[in-house]
Amino acid sequence: xxxxxxxxxxxxxxxxxxxxxxxxxxxxxxxxxxxxxxxxxxxxxxxxxxxxxxxxxxxxxxxxxxxxxxxxxxxxxxxxxxxxxxxxxxxxxxxxxxxxxxxxxxxxxxxxxxxxxxxxxxxxxxxxxxxxxxxxxxxxxxxxxxxxxxxxxxxxxxxxxxxxxxxxxxxxxxxxxxxxxxxxxxxxxxxxxxxxxxxxxxxxxxxxxxxxxxxxxxxxxxxxxxxxxxxxxxxxxxxxxxxxxxxxxxxxxxxxxxxxxxxxxxxxxxxxxxxxxxxxxxxxxxxxxxxxxxxxxxxxxxxxxxxxxxxxxxxxxxxxxxxxxxxxxxxxxxxxxxxxxxxxxxxxxxxxxxxxxxxxxxxxxxxxxxxxxxxxxxxxxxxxxxx
Amino acid sequence: xxxxxxxxxxxxxxxxxxxxxxxxxxxxxxxxxxxxxxxxxxxxxxxxxxxxxxxxxxxxxxxxxxxxxxxxxxxxxxxxxxxxxxxxxxxxxxxxxxxxxxxxxxxxxxxxxxxxxxxxxxxxxxxxxxxxxxxxxxxxxxxxxxxxxxxxxxxxxxxxxxxxxxxxxxxxxxxxxxxxxxxxxxxxxxxxxxxxxxxxxxxxxxxxxxxxxxxxxxxxxxxxxxxxxxxxxxxxxxxxxxxxxxxxxxxxxxxxxxxxxxxxxxxxxxxxxxxxxxxxxxxxxxxxxxxxxxxxxxxxxxxxxxxxxxxxxxxxxxxx
Amino acid sequence: xxxxxxxxxxxxxxxxxxxxxxxxxxxxxxxxxxxxxxxxxxxxxxxxxxxxxxxxxxxxxxxxxxxxxxxxxxxxxxxxxxxxxxxxxxxxxxxxxxxxxxxxxxxxxxxxxxxxxxxxxxxxxxxxxxxxxxxxxxxxxxxxxxxxxxxxxxxxxxxxxxxxxxxxxxxxxxxxxxxxxxxxxxxxxxxxxxxxxxxxxxxxxxxxxxxxxxxxxxxxxxxxxxxxxxxxxxxxxxxxxxxxxxxxxxxxxxxxxxxxxxxxxxxxxxxxxxxxxxxxxxxxxxxxxx
Numbered sequence: 001x002x003x004x005x006x007x008x009x010x011x012x013x014x015x016x017x018x019x020x021x022x023x024x025x026x027x028x029x030x031x032x033x034x035x036x037x038x039x040x041x042x043x044x045x046x047x048x049x050x051x052x053x054x055x056x057x058x059x060x061x062x063x064x065x066x067x068x069x070x071x072x073x074x075x076x077x078x079x080x081x082x083x084x085x086x087x088x089x090x091x092x093x094x095x096x097x098x099x100x101x102x103x104x105x106x107x108x109x110x111x112x113x114x115x116x117x118x119x120x121x122x123x124x125x126x127x128x129x130x131x132x133x134x135x136x137x138x139x140x141x142x143x144x145x146x147x148x149x150x151x152x153x154x155x156x157x158x159x160x161x162x163x164x165x166x167x168x169x170x171x172x173x174x175x176x177x178x179x180x181x182x183x184x185x186x187x188x189x190x191x192x193x194x195x196x197x198x199x200x201x202x203x204x205x206x207x208x209x210x211x212x213x214x215x216x217x218x219x220x221x222x223x224x225x226x227x228x229x230x231x232x233x234x235x236x237x238x239x240x241x242x243x244x245x246x247x248x249x250x251x252x253x254x255x256x257x258x259x260x261x262x263x264x265x266x267x268x269x270x271x272x273x274x275x276x277x278x279x280x281x282x283x284x285x286x287x288x289x290x291x292x293x294x295x296x297x298x299x300x301x302x303x304x305x306x307x308x309x310x311x312x313x314x315x316x317x318x319x320x321x322x323x324x325x326x327x328x329x330x331x332x333x334x335x336x337x338x339x340x341x342x343x344x345x346x347x348x349x350x351x352x353x354x355x356x357x358x359x360x361x362x363x364x365x366x367x368x369x370x371x372x373x374x375x376x377x378x379x380x381x382x383x384x385x386x387x
Numbered sequence: 388x389x390x391x392x393x394x395x396x397x398x399x400x401x402x403x404x405x406x407x408x409x410x411x412x413x414x415x416x417x418x419x420x421x422x423x424x425x426x427x428x429x430x431x432x433x434x435x436x437x438x439x440x441x442x443x444x445x446x447x448x449x450x451x452x453x454x455x456x457x458x459x460x461x462x463x464x465x466x467x468x469x470x471x472x473x474x475x476x477x478x479x480x481x482x483x484x485x486x487x488x489x490x491x492x493x494x495x496x497x498x499x500x501x502x503x504x505x506x507x508x509x510x511x512x513x514x515x516x517x518x519x520x521x522x523x524x525x526x527x528x529x530x531x532x533x534x535x536x537x538x539x540x541x542x543x544x545x546x547x548x549x550x551x552x553x554x555x556x557x558x559x560x561x562x563x564x565x566x567x568x569x570x571x572x573x574x575x576x577x578x579x580x581x582x583x584x585x586x587x588x589x590x591x592x593x594x595x596x597x598x599x600x601x602x603x604x605x606x607x608x609x610x611x612x613x614x615x616x617x618x619x620x621x622x623x624x625x626x627x628x629x630x631x632x633x634x635x636x637x638x639x640x641x642x643x644x645x646x647x648x649x650x651x652x653x654x655x656x657x658x659x660x661x662x663x664x665x666x667x668x669x670x671x672x673x674x675x676x677x678x679x680x681x682x683x684x685x686x687x688x689x690x691x692x693x694x695x696x697x698x699x700x701x702x703x704x705x706x707x
Numbered sequence: 708x709x710x711x712x713x714x715x716x717x718x719x720x721x722x723x724x725x726x727x728x729x730x731x732x733x734x735x736x737x738x739x740x741x742x743x744x745x746x747x748x749x750x751x752x753x754x755x756x757x758x759x760x761x762x763x764x765x766x767x768x769x770x771x772x773x774x775x776x777x778x779x780x781x782x783x784x785x786x787x788x789x790x791x792x793x794x795x796x797x798x799x800x801x802x803x804x805x806x807x808x809x810x811x812x813x814x815x816x817x818x819x820x821x822x823x824x825x826x827x828x829x830x831x832x833x834x835x836x837x838x839x840x841x842x843x844x845x846x847x848x849x850x851x852x853x854x855x856x857x858x859x860x861x862x863x864x865x866x867x868x869x870x871x872x873x874x875x876x877x878x879x880x881x882x883x884x885x886x887x888x889x890x891x892x893x894x895x896x897x898x899x900x901x902x903x904x905x906x907x908x909x910x911x912x913x914x915x916x917x918x919x920x921x922x923x924x925x926x927x928x929x930x931x932x933x934x935x936x937x938x939x940x941x942x943x944x945x946x947x948x949x950x951x952x953x954x955x956x957x958x959x960x961x962x963x964x965x966x967x968x969x970x971x972x973x974x975x976x977x978x979x980x981x982x983x984x985x986x987x988x989x990x991x992x993x994x995x996x997x
Contacts, residue, residue: 035673037923039823071665075629076619077423081661085416104528105619113415126528166515166968168524168621193967194512196927198918201718201843202962205711223825223919234836234843252824259831444800490983496799497743501933502982505975512972628926632807639804674819677811684805685793 023064026314026323028307029086029115030067031106032096036074040222041299042098045120048296048303049095051288055304056311059283063315074098076105083109083117092314093118093328095307100124100169107135116328118310120302123169128349134329135350138306138341139357141169144245144267145176147357148217151265151371152181155241155382157214159187161207163200163228164219166192173219173245189213195224200231208237215241222247229260233387240383241265249360249367250297261362263384265370268360269298269341271377272367281340305339312337403552408545418544420661421654425551426613428653431634432558433605435643440565441598444496446631447503448606450510451481453625455607456614457514457521463531463615470534474611481607482600484510492595504631511626526621533615547616554612555650558605562646565601633657636680642689710841711963717842719959723952724852725917727859728910729928730935732903734947735862737936739879739899741799745806746787747907748928749813754780754911755920756817759826762915769828769916776908783813784904788897810925818922827919851913856948858909862902863944875899934978940987950989953977 030049033042046069053067068091070082079102083094093116097103103122110117111132118136125141152160160181164174171192178188189211191203207216216239218228225248232242242264247253249266251273274295276282284304288296296304313331317323322331336345343354359371361380368378411417430448438444459477462468468476491502514521521527533541533550540546610630614620634653641652656676664672733747744750754776761772787809794801828834833847866872877885878892886892914920914928935954939946954974961973981989 035818035823039818040825043823076617076624077419077613078661080617081416081419081423084419088414088416101619101621101624105617108618124525126525166524167623168526171524191967193962194969194971196971197962197967199718199722199959202711202715202959203967205714205843206963209711223921226825226827226919230834230845233834234845236836256826256829258829259834444803491979494982497803498937498982500803501743501930501937502979504930505934505978508975509972509979512969512975516968632811635804636808668819674812674815677808677813677815680808680811681790681805684801684808685790688795688797688801 023061024318025064025066026318027066027068027089027091028310028314029083029089029091029094030069030096031072031079031082031086031094032069033074033098033102034069034071036072038074038098038102041121042072042074042096044297044299045096045098045303047288047292048300048305049307050303051284051291051296051300052304052307052311054291055283055287056308058287060315063311063318065311065314072096072102072106074102076102079106080109082106083113083115087113087115091115092323093310095119095303095310097121100127103127103137107132111135114326116310116332118306118332120306124172128351132350134332136306136309136332136346137350138302138309138339138344138352139355140351141172141176143355143357145173145180147267147359147371148243148245149177149180149184151243151359151380152186152215152217153184154371155215155380157186157240159189159211159213160215160217161189161191161211161213162217162219163191163193163203163207164217165195165221165224167195167221170219170221170245177217177219187213193220193224195220198223198227200224200227201235204228204231204235204237208235212237213239215239215243218242218244218248220244222253225253225264226257226260229257229264229386232385233260236387239385242385243359246298249362251295251367252297254362254365254367258365260386262364262386263362263381264386265359265361265380267357268367268369269301269358271360271369275377276340278338278340284340301340305341305344308339309335309337309344404549408548412545415544418548420658422544422548422551422616424654424657425548425555425650426609427634427637427657428650429551429555429558429609429612430606430630431638431641431643431649431653432555432562433602433609434634435638435649436562436565436605437598437602438638438643441595441602443492443595443599444500445503445602446500446635447505447507448602448634449626449628449630450503450507451485451603451606452610452613452630453507453510453514453622454484455481455610456620456625457527458607459611460527460530460614460620461520464527464529470531470615471536474608474615477611477614478604478608481610482604484607485599485603488599489596492592492599507626507628507631511622514622514626521622522620524622526619526624528619530614530618530620532618551609551612551616554608559646559650561601561605566646633676636676639680639683639688644689712960714842715959715963716956717844719956720952721844721848721852721955722959723948723955724855725848725910725913726931726935726955727948727951728851728855728906728913730932730939730951731855731859731862731944731947732906732910733929733932734936734939734944735906736899736903738943739875740896741879742791742802743806743933743936744787744791744900744903745803745929746810746813746925747806747903747932748930749810749817749925750780750783750787750904750907751911751914751928752817752920752922752925753783753813754908755915756821756826756911758828758912758915759821759920762828762830763826768830769833769912773908773912776912777905780908780911781901781904784900784907785897788900792893792896810929814922814925817925821922823922825919825921826915828916830916833916845917847913847917851917854909854913858906859944859948862906866944871895871898931974934974937978938981938989940985940989946989953989 032046053065057064072079072082083106094110095118097106097119098121100122103119107117116134120138122137123141162174164170181188244266249268253261276285317328317331333346347353358369358375360367361370369376370380434448455477458480459473462473491499515524637653637656638649640656642648664675729751736744757776758769758772762769791802835846837844837846837849874890875895878895882892935950938950957973958970961970
């Protein structure tokens with residue numbers, strides 16, 4: 001009897017020894033737009049996710065993340081199919097989703113299959129009202145809206161013209177900004193434009209001659225900003241500030257279009273040159289540069305943050321033994337850590353209640369964070385225009 | 388000979404309705420692909436029908452697809468209609484929309500093709516603008532799923548497969564009937580010489596219009612199916628150009644002059660593209676489709692399937 | 708208000724000039740061979756990307772990229788002609804589908820080579836504003852408007868006065884008769900395609916200089932070019948300029964008087980209107996030959 005016990009004990013410890021010596025591997029799926037209309041946003045996020053995989057696997061040896069990526073080609077049907085394929089390959093969770101149009105169907109599919117889904121591309125309000133228990137996101141529309149309206153209030157402007165693309169996310173932003181600023185007694189004029197438009201002079205002319213606002217809010221994407229700013233430089237409306245939202249206050253725009261962006265602001269979490277002050281930030285930057293030979297931008301940052309949160313939750317759930325029993329979602333909800341975008345938590349709807357964007361302004365080829373005061377790295381140039 | 392035909396059809400029915408769900412039903416990913424390819428197949432069929440029987444090539448099937456999607460979604464969301472009848476009405480809605488295209492019927496080939504393209508764009512922009520009705524750029528959410536019929540949950544993957552399969556089968560049958568009928572004969576003759584048929588008393592414009600309505604109905608109904616299956620609707624998605632392009636490539640690949648060609652082409656093209664090409668060139672594997680289209684037009688404009696069928700027939704003949 | 712309208716007329720005029728440049732190549736091939744090259748927009752885009760490559764790698768003015776772009780785009784154009792000439796039957800329809808396939812190949816090739824980032828010129832002079840009274844524009848827009856005019860006049864002169872030009876028109880009018888007269892139709896068709904490539908090159912370099920380029924732009928360009936070709940009516944070169952300007956002005960006026968969300972809509976409606984009411988285009992009737 002004693003010998004049997006001993007044998008069992010030895011076998012068990014040997015078994016344990018074997019498992020702890022090897023790293024436990026976890027397959028994580030990524031359904032993301034690497035081609036198609038959202039290729040830019042999708043590839044950016046992808047790079048961040050890959051960086052997170054690298055960083056996470058290197059900094060500890062107990063849990064190894066294996067990323068399986070599927071291109072959804074910016075098509076909802078393929079996003080759904082991608083989620084299903086990954087589910088059949090037994091991934092433990094799904095990350096990805098470049099824009100709200102794709103996050104909707106993909107998260108629905110993930111929900112049907114009982115998989116945790118985390119994204120930084122699903123900012124639409126309706127995504128958290130679907131009641132999915134395993135849906136998580138690190139950013140949302142209101143974070144962007146509050147940053148812009150907060151800064152407008154601090155500027156003390158009396159009138160605002162919003163030039164916005166009729167695409168879904170920018171449309172939402174416009175409606176929200178309009179509501180908030182009008183409630184503050186600011187005169188707001190709306191100018192929607194079809195995404196296919198390239199000549200913005202007629203719109204800018206209307207703004208210049210009819211609205212005569214204190215500030216212009218540009219809600220669009222890279223190509224829209226170039227068009228709007230070019231038209232503005234030609235027509236020179238008498239405004240005190242030009243504020244965009246995403247894709248404007250970054251190094252790429254400063255580098256590619258240095259004459260168009262001086263004093264233009266946009267929503268941006270970190271300044272440029274990126275001065276990561278935390279150890280994690282520095283690690284992120286060096287790893288990203290090593291992988292992609294370029295400086296990271298906000299897309300990569302988001303991808304990194306969402307993935308690290310996911311991987312850490314996976315590790316915790318695995319250690320507790322609840323991973324296979326569907327305990328990942330609960331672990332996700334226990335997330336509370338400081339990240340590159342600020343404090344990250346998830347409420348019961350899966351939203352990050354702490355998310356607030358910062359406003360960065362192009363000053364002298366750099367991006368200076370000018371709002372809110374707590375995160376500012378410099379003073380706002382107000383009034384300030386590119387001409 | 389006719390006996391054999393019925394046997395083939397019966398075997399095919401068993402395979403498609405029973406074996407496929409049994410064997411593949413567990414593999415959700417594969418089933419997704421099959422459903423998507425059948426959706427494309429339905430559109431390809433409608434496109435080929437318009438081309439063959441109506442003599443009109445259209446570059447804007449997306450217009451009908453989108454209208455059908457929106458009509459069905461709105462009827463179920465805002466008016467509480469049950470899903471399956473709403474799908475039918477989606478097709479009807481698309482037909483009604485095609486009435487706006489009647490003036491285009493007297494246009495020649497490429498002009499008609501691109502006029503329909505213009506309509507697709509117009510419908511898309513209208514869907515964006517009429518925010519109150521269509522939800523604008525945000526589209527519609529919370530669209531009801533396919534219902535549970537006789538205790539069978541159609542919103543499940545297999546259910547969706549059976550629905551689109553049935554839709555496509557019915558379309559094939561309609562296509563076959565039209566072709567066989569008096570109208571079919573008249574349309575074929577019209578294809579040869581429009582003037583001659585007019586002399587004989589065939590109202591070619593009326594026939595063409597009817598084919599447009601039928602093609603629109605079919606595409607619209609497929610659009611309606613898709614919206615309840617994917618539960619997602621937005622102007623850019625519903626009127627997207629891929630609903631026009633991929634069915635055309637599929638129909639040409641499969642041989643657009645035959646009844647089964649477009650369908651076979653759609654399934655083949657979609658599956659091969661997603662299962663093989665996508666893994667070869669993850670970024671931009673559509674390039675292979677483009678090359679394929681070019682090669683097909685040059686070497687077998689009647690499609691690959693008829694060529695294979697010929698070879699097969701040739702073999703059996705030789706044996707006989 | 709009148710200032711607004713004047714500015715939009717001016718903006719529309721300049722935009723029309725650039726549109727005309729883009730459409731001319733397509734109109735030429737369509738007029739002479741009754742073939743619609745649905746890959747035309749992609750050829751224009753290809754030239755634009757070559758201008759980008761030249762500017763970003765060699766740091767030269769985009770205009771200097773024209774020789775290289777000419778070579779590449781004309782070569783591509785010749786390849787398209789070669790493929791089209793291999794079509795056995797139903798040339799009108801099959802060429803539509805074939806060139807559509809070529810367009811897909813080119814768009815994806817551009818995506819593979821240059822990725823999906825947007826690009827535009829960083830040349831300062833091009834972006835500077837040019838103010839005439841109360842009318843505003845960019846230097847690049849005015850420059851390429853002039854270039855467009857010059858090219859249109861040259862092409863028109865070439866078609867009506869030169870031997871090759873008249874040969875092209877003869878073949879367009881009646882292929883067999885032209886053959887009997889000793890003209891080799893294959894050569895003239897090839898020339899049309901090459902010329903179309905030349906025009907596409909200028910249009911592409913212009914596009915890079917005043918606008919923003921990305922891989923998906925190809926098909927939108929083709930559609931615009933076709934709309935203008937229809938507006939002009941087959942075979943009318945001056946019609947292309949006028950049709951393009953009409954489109955540009957209508958778009959600009961829509962934006963100013965209504966909303967720019969509807970800009971694309973008016974373009975499409977104008978297109979359909981002309982198709983239904985004036986099937987020969989605005990100017991086609993003048994040049995109908997037997």
